[in-house]
Amino acid sequence: MRALTFRQRMTAVAATLSLAVACAVTAAAPPAAADSAVSVSVDAAQQLAVIPSTGVGVNEAVYDPHMNSSDIPGLLSGAGMGAVRYPGGSYADGYHWQTNTEQGGGYVAPNTDFDAFMGTVRAAGAQPIITANYGSGTPQEAAAWVQYANVTKGYGVKYWEIGNEVYGNGEYGATWETDTHSSHSATTYANNLLQYVSAMKAVDPSIKIGVVLTTPGFWPDGIVGPGDSMDWNHTVLSIAGSKIDYVIVHTYPDSTSEADLLGKPQALIPGIAGSVHALINQYAGTNAPNVGIAVTEANATSYRDTAPNGLFAPDEYLTWMENGAFTTDWWALHNGSSCSGLTTVDGATDYNDYGMLASSSCEPPQDTPFPAYYGTQMITKLGSPGDTLVKAASSSSLLSAHAVRRADGDVDVMLINKDPNNTATVSLSYAGFTPSSGTPTVYSYLENAHSIGSAQSGSATTQTVPAYGITVVQMHPTSASCRVVYNKNEWNGGVVGSVTITNTSGSQVNGWDLGFNFAGDTNVTKFWSATVSQSGPSVNAGNVSYDAAIAPGGSVQWGFQATWSSSDADPSAFWFNGAACSIG
Numbered sequence: 171m172r173a174l175t176f177r178q179r180m181t182a183v184a185a186t187l188s189l190a191v192a193c194a195v196t197a198a199a200p201p202a203a204a205d206s207a208v209s210v211s212v213d214a215a216q217q218l219a220v221i222p223s224t225g226v227g228v229n230e231a232v233y234d235p236h237m238n239s240s241d242i243p244g245l246l247s248g249a250g251m252g253a254v255r256y257p258g259g260s261y262a263d264g265y266h267w268q269t270n271t272e273q274g275g276g277y278v279a280p281n282t283d284f285d286a287f288m289g290t291v292r293a294a295g296a297q298p299i300i301t302a303n304y305g306s307g308t309p310q311e312a313a314a315w316v317q318y319a320n321v322t323k324g325y326g327v328k329y330w331e332i333g334n335e336v337y338g339n340g341e342y343g344a345t346w347e348t349d350t351h352s353s354h355s356a357t358t359y360a361n362n363l364l365q366y367v368s369a370m371k372a373v374d375p376s377i378k379i380g381v382v383l384t385t386p387g388f389w390p391d392g393i394v395g396p397g398d399s400m401d402w403n404h405t406v407l408s409i410a411g412s413k414i415d416y417v418i419v420h421t422y423p424d425s426t427s428e429a430d431l432l433g434k435p436q437a438l439i440p441g442i443a444g445s446v447h448a449l450i451n452q453y454a455g456t457n458a459p460n461v462g463i464a465v466t467e468a469n470a471t472s473y474r475d476t477a478p479n480g481l482f483a484p485d486e487y488l489t490w491m492e493n494g495a496f497t498t499d500w501w502a503l504h505n506g507s508s509c510s511g512l513t514t515v516d517g518a519t520d521y522n523d524y525g526m527l528a529s530s531s532c533e534p535p536q537d538t539p540f541p542a543y544y545g546t547q548m549i550t551k552l553g554s555p556g557d558t559l560v561k562a563a564s565s566s567s568l569l570s571a572h573a574v575r576r577a578d579g580d581v582d583v584m585l586i587n588k589d590p591n592n593t594a595t596v597s598l599s600y601a602g603f604t605p606s607s608g609t610p611t612v613y614s615y616l617e618n619a620h621s622i623g624s625a626q627s628g629s630a631t632t633q634t635v636p637a638y639g640i641t642v643v644q645m646h647p648t649s650a651s652c653r654v655v656y657n658k659n660e661w662n663g664g665v666v667g668s669v670t671i672t673n674t675s676g677s678q679v680n681g682w683d684l685g686f687n688f689a690g691d692t693n694v695t696k697f698w699s700a701t702v703s704q705s706g707p708s709v710n711a712g713n714v715s716y717d718a719a720i721a722p723g724g725s726v727q728w729g730f731q732a733t734w735s736s737s738d739a740d741p742s743a744f745w746f747n748g749a750a751c752s753i754g
Contacts, residue, residue, distance in 0.1 A: 206592045209565040212573045214581050214748055215602030215683045216561035218492040220706030221574070223555040224253035224297050224329070225491050226546060227499035228526065229467065230287065231258025232265065232272070234504045235279035236529060238286045241537055242503070243293035245527065249543055250550040253329075254291050255299040255466055255499045256284075262334045263305025263348040267315050273306045274348060284315075288325050297328060299466060299499065302366065304333030304359070305348035309369035316373045329497075331380040331418055331466060332366045333359070337402050342390040355397035360409035367413050378415035380464055381406060385419040386445035387438075403449055411453030416462035416496070417446060421486075422471050428478045428515075431470055432588040433567060435482070435489040443493035465490055465498040469542075475523050475533075476515035477617045477638050480541025481586050484549050484640065488572045488584070492559050500542065504529040516590065516638065518618050544615050544622060551613040551622070551642040552584045556687065558708040560602075569594050569635070575708075577687050579745035581605070582644045587635040590617075594635045598643075602683055602710075603748030605630035605645040613642040651675040652746040654684070654753055658738070665692065665738050668729045669711070671746060673720040679747070680719050682726075683712040686744045690737025700728035709741075 228251050230237040246254065257265045264273035270283040291298050300319070302312035312330070319327045336359050339349030351358055359382075367379050384391045384402045391401065398405045407417075423438055425431035443463065450461045468486055470479050483500070490498045505525035509532035513520050518541075521533050526546070528538040553559070553574030562573035562583060570586040581603045587594045609626045616623070617638040628634065628643070635641045653674055658667040673679050684700075688707045700711040717726040732738075744751040 206594055208569045208594045208596045210571045210585065210596055211563050211599050212581065212583060212603065213561040213601040214575045215685065215710050217703065217705040217708055217710060218559040218561060219494065220708050221491060221553050221555050221557050221559060222496045224497040226250050226487055226549055227253030227255060227299065227497045229255045229258060229499050229502040231261060231502060232278045232282040233258065233261065233276065234282065236504055236536060238281050238290045242290055245537065246294035246296055249547045251294065252296050252555060253299050253497045253499060254296050255301065256287050257301065259467065259501065260334050260347055262301035263303055265303055299329040299331065299497065300327055301331050301334055304336055305339065306350045309365040312366050313369035313373050316370045316377060320374045329378050329380065330370060331382065332363050333382050335420065336382045337384050337390055341395040342393055353397060355395055356402045356405035357398050357409065360406040363410050364413060380416040380418045381410055381414045383417050383419050385421060386442050407449055407453035412455050412457055414461065416464050417450060418464050418466050419446060420467040421465055422469055425470065425472050428473060428590065431472060431478055432481055435485040439489045439493055447494065462496045463494050465495050467501045468498050469501045469524050473515050473520060475540045476518045476520045477541055480545040480615065481588060481638065481640065483542040483545040484584065485570050485586055487546065487549060500526060503527055506530050507533060516617065545640060547622060548584065548613065548615050548640050548642055552582050556707065558705065569596065575685065578743050579647045579750040580645060582642055585633060585635045585641045587637060587639050590638050592637055596633045596635060598631050598633065600748065604648045606648050611644045615640045647745055648749045650752050651749050652751040654744045654751045656740055660738050663733055663735065665732050665734060666729065667732065668727055670725055670727045672725040673722055676722050678719060678721050681713055682720065682747055683710055684744060684746050685710045686741040688741060689739035690734055692732045692734045692738050694730050694732045696731040698729050702730060
């Protein structure tokens with residue numbers, strides 16, 4: 171049985187309101203064809219975000235009879251899926267976990283109960299994201315779920331969200347979401363949310379609880395509903411902003427063409443994320459730095475099972491991570507097709523299936539991956555949880571670039587060629603990193619391919635990316651030209667450290683930066699004789715005016731003060747102007 175798709179929900183909105191609602195940003199004209207020569211610059215010292223363990227996620231639904239099949243854990247882990255959301259979109263607001271039933275009589279497949287789901291998630295090495303039933307449930311039912319999951323069974327479920335798209339409960343005219351409360355206002359949701367938070371955290375104070383927001387710029391953002399004095403987001407956060415751990419948005423961008431779809435990650439995500447960050451800062455008070463962003467549903471509304479979505483998926487995931495989301499969860503692992511009105515896109519059949527894997531009679535064999543799966547899998551070649559996303563800029567709108575600095579000092583670059591007709595010859599340049607002269611390892615996913623290929627090809631400064639192809643270039647830094655001595659004086663919860671850098675090369679260094687990752691949860695609070703920035707465990711220190719020059723054999727020293735709670739373990743690797751350093 172299929173979920174009600176976002177496009178269907180928006181059609182219902184339009185029919186209910188009998189007006190054109192602002193449910194999408196006006197699409198720009200497709201970009202003009204670009205020259206096949208593209209320049210990409212990578213700044214390995216400019217940190218954007220640390221890759222979260224939950225950064226790449228997917229949805230599973232209790233009406234899916236294949237959600238816990240024996241091949242699913244391998245498919246999840248093979249694509250780097252670190253988060254799996256359950257029990258399935260709008261079903262969550264009618265789902266009662268203790269009986270594994272849906273209140274409205276919706277189909278629930280065998281072997282989809284919570285324990286079966288947890289068996290699959292744990293086998294895949296992923297983390298669950300659980301949607302508690304707000305629409306027809308109670309705080310007590312949700313608290314009992316936390317009790318069972320984390321106390322009785324010891325599953326350690328960290329992330330819980332209260333309801334699905336609750337604003338679709340009739341408050342603004344559209345009624346796709348179950349809500350049996352007498353009032354459907356944002357005020358009612360926020361006040362009830364506080365009861366859920368209180369009841370659930372009384373059972374396990376360590377859990378993280380998320381609140382449902384409307385996506386900024388999309389319906390019904392900006393509309394003031396009956397019983398409220400402000401729109402949904404401002405109302406909910408003004409009441410509950412200081413009590414929640416993360417906020418939730420969904421993104422399904424409409425598109426007028428393949429080119430329009432492929433431009434959406436860069437066109438929409440920074441603005442949406444900026445608005446969400448502003449709301450958090452406005453209402454979460456001193457807790458604002460700790461409030462995360464979860465995109466618990468995302469997909470395209472067109473070209474879902476064909477080459478464009480294979481390019482869109484990794485661009486969507488990575489752009490959201492770069493803009494502060496700790497998870498983006500694709501809708502869905504399986505969704506299904508009506509098997510009618512099928513079209514051909516770029517030589518492949520589009521089954522109008524929102525799933526990453528085939529699951530309908532008209533499609534390829536069960537669990538055959540669609541392009542979005544392979545595009546997502548390419549992220550595993552770019553980086554791993556704990557690695558650092560760094561700045562990468564492309565000279566062409568037809569080529570997206572993302573870069574990662576790994577914990578060992580390697581730098582990897584993903585190049586996504588959105589041009590359906592022309593190969594891109596890419597010239598790469600680097601700051602804060604000096605690649606070795608050897609031939610890099612290159613992974614490629616090509617249009618309509620059924621696997622990812624690898625080869626030693628090109629160079630660190632020149633790569634060729636086929637039309638509608640994705641390439642990941644993996645590079646090592648040049649050999650060591652420095653030595654680092656790391657010393658510290660620590661006490662319970664605090665530490666003062668000093669870092670001495672010695673230039674072991676034969677030439678003077680004029681300007682430097684030193685990167686490393688703390689192995690524990692150390693957080694720098696003060697520093698001297700360097701400029702220091704930190705994102706998660708990743709730290710970058712740069713020279714100040716008086717210690718920029720280091721003669722051959724010479725040294726500089728800088729220091730810091732920091733806090734820690736669980737571990738202050740020493741960094742295991744350092745890189746100096748992009749080169750790996752010896753330690754000690």
